[in-house]
Amino acid sequence: MVFSSLPFLFFYLMAVLAVYKLSPLKIRNLILLLVSLFFYGWGEPVYIFIMLLSIAVDYTHGRLVERWRENDRLARRAVASSVICNLAILFFFKYWDFFAVNIHALTGIPLPVLGLPLPIGISFYTFQTMSYTIDVYRRDAPVQKNVVTFGAYVTLFPQLIAGPIVQYKSVAEQLEGRREDLEKFVSGIQRFTVGLAKKVLLANAIGELWDTSIAAQDLTVAGAWLGLLGFAFQLYFDFSGYSDMAIGLGRMLGFEFLENFRYPYISRSVVEFWRRWHISLTTWFREYVYFPLGGNRVSRIKWVRNILAVWLLTGIWHGAGWNFLLWGLYYALWMLAERLFLGRWLEKLPGALRHVYTMLVVLVGWALFAVEGLDQLAAFLGTLFGGGQLWAAVDGYHLRSYLPLLAILTAASTPLMKNRWDRLGERARSVLTPVLVLAALVLCTASLVDASYNPFLYFRF
Amino acid sequence: MTKTSQRVTAVLFCVFLAGFGLLHIVLPDRTFSPVENRNLRQLPAFTWSSLADGSYTAALETYLADQFPLRDGWMGLKTRYEYLLGKREFHGVYLCGDRLISRLEDDSRSEENLACVRALTGKTDIPVYLGLIPTAAEIWRDRLPEGVDSFDQAAYLKRARETGAVWTDIAGALAAHGDEAVFYRTDHHWTSLGAYYGYAALMEAMGEEPVPLGTARRVSEDFFGTLYSSSGVHWLQPDSIERYVDGAGVTVVSDGETHGLYVDSFLAEKDQYASFMGGNAPLYIMRNESAAANRKLLVVRDSYSDSLAPFLSQSFSEVHLLDLRYYRTPVAQYAEENDVDMIFVCYSVENFIKDTDAALLAQ
Numbered sequence: 001m002v003f004s005s006l007p008f009l010f011f012y013l014m015a016v017l018a019v020y021k022l023s024p025l026k027i028r029n030l031i032l033l034l035v036s037l038f039f040y041g042w043g044e045p046v047y048i049f050i051m052l053l054s055i056a057v058d059y060t061h062g063r064l065v066e067r068w069r070e071n072d073r074l075a076r077r078a079v080a081s082s083v084i085c086n087l088a089i090l091f092f093f094k095y096w097d098f099f100a101v102n103i104h105a106l107t108g109i110p111l112p113v114l115g116l117p118l119p120i121g122i123s124f125y126t127f128q129t130m131s132y133t134i135d136v137y138r139r140d141a142p143v144q145k146n147v148v149t150f151g152a153y154v155t156l157f158p159q160l161i162a163g164p165i166v167q168y169k170s171v172a173e174q175l176e177g178r179r180e181d182l183e184k185f186v187s188g189i190q191r192f193t194v195g196l197a198k199k200v201l202l203a204n205a206i207g208e209l210w211d212t213s214i215a216a217q218d219l220t221v222a223g224a225w226l227g228l229l230g231f232a233f234q235l236y237f238d239f240s241g242y243s244d245m246a247i248g249l250g251r252m253l254g255f256e257f258l259e260n261f262r263y264p265y266i267s268r269s270v271v272e273f274w275r276r277w278h279i280s281l282t283t284w285f286r287e288y289v290y291f292p293l294g295g296n297r298v299s300r301i302k303w304v305r306n307i308l309a310v311w312l313l314t315g316i317w318h319g320a321g322w323n324f325l326l327w328g329l330y331y332a333l334w335m336l337a338e339r340l341f342l343g344r345w346l347e348k349l350p351g352a353l354r355h356v357y358t359m360l361v362v363l364v365g366w367a368l369f370a371v372e373g374l375d376q377l378a379a380f381l382g383t384l385f386g387g388g389q390l391w392a393a394v395d396g397y398h399l400r401s402y403l404p405l406l407a408i409l410t411a412a413s414t415p416l417m418k419n420r421w422d423r424l425g426e427r428a429r430s431v432l433t434p435v436l437v438l439a440a441l442v443l444c445t446a447s448l449v450d451a452s453y454n455p456f457l458y459f460r461f
Numbered sequence: 462m463t464k465t466s467q468r469v470t471a472v473l474f475c476v477f478l479a480g481f482g483l484l485h486i487v488l489p490d491r492t493f494s495p496v497e498n499r500n501l502r503q504l505p506a507f508t509w510s511s512l513a514d515g516s517y518t519a520a521l522e523t524y525l526a527d528q529f530p531l532r533d534g535w536m537g538l539k540t541r542y543e544y545l546l547g548k549r550e551f552h553g554v555y556l557c558g559d560r561l562i563s564r565l566e567d568d569s570r571s572e573e574n575l576a577c578v579r580a581l582t583g584k585t586d587i588p589v590y591l592g593l594i595p596t597a598a599e600i601w602r603d604r605l606p607e608g609v610d611s612f613d614q615a616a617y618l619k620r621a622r623e624t625g626a627v628w629t630d631i632a633g634a635l636a637a638h639g640d641e642a643v644f645y646r647t648d649h650h651w652t653s654l655g656a657y658y659g660y661a662a663l664m665e666a667m668g669e670e671p672v673p674l675g676t677a678r679r680v681s682e683d684f685f686g687t688l689y690s691s692s693g694v695h696w697l698q699p700d701s702i703e704r705y706v707d708g709a710g711v712t713v714v715s716d717g718e719t720h721g722l723y724v725d726s727f728l729a730e731k732d733q734y735a736s737f738m739g740g741n742a743p744l745y746i747m748r749n750e751s752a753a754a755n756r757k758l759l760v761v762r763d764s765y766s767d768s769l770a771p772f773l774s775q776s777f778s779e780v781h782l783l784d785l786r787y788y789r790t791p792v793a794q795y796a797e798e799n800d801v802d803m804i805f806v807c808y809s810v811e812n813f814i815k816d817t818d819a820a821l822l823a824q
Binding site: 005006010017043205392395396398404426429430433441442446447448449 | 462463464465466467468469470473474475477478479481482485512513515518519521522525526529532535536538539540542545546547548549550606607608609610693
């Protein structure tokens with residue numbers, strides 16, 4: 001099930017909230033576990049077993065690490081075993097076909113291509129559970145002895161299918177007991193509604209622009225850039241909308257999750273962009289890959305290796321395809337360049353130019369991300385950089401059709417509206433909040449009832 | 462935020478979501494949507510296997526959307542929201558001022574089907590006429606939003622002249638009257654006026670004078686057509702339907718039943734265009750003893766010929782209207798067996814370029 005759907009909003013969410021709020025505190029984690037399994041099983045019921053397997057594997061490994069605390073060699077083995085199990089699940093479901101096809105192409109060894117549908121959210125929850133065992137070993141988090149509580153953490157439906165990646169240590173205490181009151185509940189409603197509106201009213205509305213561009217027979221240079229801009233907005237509002245909804249739902253249930261996006265499109269360097277985009281993922285890779293490899297406190301060669309490792313992994317995490325690896329490599333190179341020399345030059349430039357530079361890097365990055373198949377990618381990049389007609393009448397039509405929306409999206413990518421809202425007096429906010437929440441619900445319902453275009457973009461993650 | 466405001470927000474949120482959820486359960490389901498002109502999804506039957514392969518939940522989601530309380534109102538609201546954001550294309554339909562024009566894209570069968578017509582001319586000695594009706598997107602190209610891509614129907618029609626069939630220049634006739642109401646504003650079909658110009662083009666191709674147009678009789682002022690349904694643009698004025706031929710002495714036989722040239726009962730329904738002859742059917746045989754000439758015409762056709770038929774009835778004593786989608790028979794053979802004097806292959810470009818039954822023309 002996805003949040004931006006009629007069954008979730010009008011049936012699942014209300015039923016879950018009612019049952020959850022009416023049940024005694026003691027069994028709320030059990031309730032969460034059960035309703036989350038239902039949530040997960042909605043689209044692919046068979047894959048509930050992966051969820052249960054994931055819970056069993058990491059629960060056991062956590063206990064083993066704790067038991068072998070005194071014997072570091074054994075404890076390390078338990079951690080290694082947990083990581084291997086999680087990566088094996090991930091590899092089997094997400095990367096096997098990619099691996100098999102390419103090995104066959106390279107060596108001629110025939111490997112079976114399974115064509116299994118990717119279990120939704122598998123990249124998110126395998127990363128979460130992996131971090132748990134590691135944190136227990138590092139004494140960053142206490143071991144969880146209650147399998148129900150642990151199960152509730154693994155399956156927690158707000159962040160299950162599209163993040164953020166909630167590290168166990170950040171919610172360990174909340175799992176044992178969490179404050180729930182009206183204020184938090186209402187702030188959850190606000191956040192959820194903002195996220196829903198971002199996804200349904202903004203991301204879905206601009207999404208078709210990219211689809212039209214990529215399908216166009218004779219794409220022009222202007223059309224390619226316009227389409228790419230559309231994709232950049234769609235991805236940001238869709239993804240950050242999901243994170244907002246997750247954070248909002250978490251609050252309704254009493255949880256506080258960490259922020260996942262902080263206005264990435266206002267960044268003035270690529271390094272800054274990645275401090276603002278999908279923060280939970282970059283944090284994860286920093287804590288569990290980059291730092292253990294030595295981070296930047298190593299020789300320059302090793303540091304370059306570390307950067308490459310992190311970014312190639314980040315790339316392939318987003319999907320099993322060469323374009324995603326290329327996309328990761330692309331960012332590794334920009335990161336290296338900015339840290340080695342580009343950063344110093346940039347500092348001398350005016351802010352606006354640094355912003356333009358960053359946006360160009362990010363937009364071209366999205367081309368690598370969005371266009372699958374290396375031939376198509378080469379063709380698209382060719383068009384983007386001037387190979388083809390510059391402008392056609394149809395671009396004017398698209399620009400006119402999307403201009404008001406593009407203006408709204410641009411404004412909404414900056415903290416302008418948020419700052420404006422924060423400056424309003426308490427009275428104005430008290431009046432406006434219920435009005436805006438209702439208005440957003442009405443418009444989102446209208447869009448979802450006429451559900452001609454409501455994609456779930458993370459089926460590859 | 463004040464406590465009151467928090468309470469109001471929480472109550473609004475929950476009442477809105479739970480309220481519509483409950484309404485959805487309580488209100489009876491509809492089987493048909495007159496506004497959208499389609500059958501609505503019914504509650505899917507539960508089976509373990511459909512649950513396991515995910516088809517049950519997928520069907521349930523469609524059901525929930527189709528049967529959502531006040532569905533028509535929500536759809537209209539969404540279209541207005543998109544319109545305000547600058548959109549002019551809704552589900553493949555362009556809103557062009559006070560009218561709707563359907564977008565047309567090339568289809569893989571466009572050339573293949575022309576070859577089928579060519580084959581038909583080689584199969585029979587009966588004269589074959591070909592008339593392809595361009596859609597409003599061609600005749601009213603200048604009314605489309607500036608810069609939109611549209612399939613080049615003029616170029617296609619140029620190629621269509623080379624099939625060996627006698628060419629009927631319907632596009633030219635319509636273009637010459639492009640400033641008149643030759644298409645409906647909310648429906649993809651041509652109006653009776655447009656059909657008359659099509660009829661006149663056929664007569665011209667035959668080297669004859671068309672029967673004059675006559676005076677219009679308005680039979681409906683509240684016709685909302687297919688484009689109104691599919692676009693979701695629900696704020697346009699309805700169309701009117703005119704008739705120029707009164708149909709006296711004309712009989713139409715279909716499936717053993719005989720009725721007149723018009724079926725007025727359809728004027729009270731959503732699909733008022735079906736009041737011409739009675740809508741889609743495998744075969745209509747139309748007879749008019751007082752026609753100008755005593756001869757038999759076979760029309761291989763789509764629904765555009767519904768409103769063309771009244772004019773044909775004045776120039777042909779017997780007209781067979783054959784719809785290959787429902788009457789699957791080789792055309793040449795049918796024409797020989799029924800001893801027709803001429804064959805008129807008459808499709809809209811929109812239907813012709815994607816028609817999958819045109820092979821029956823070639824057999």
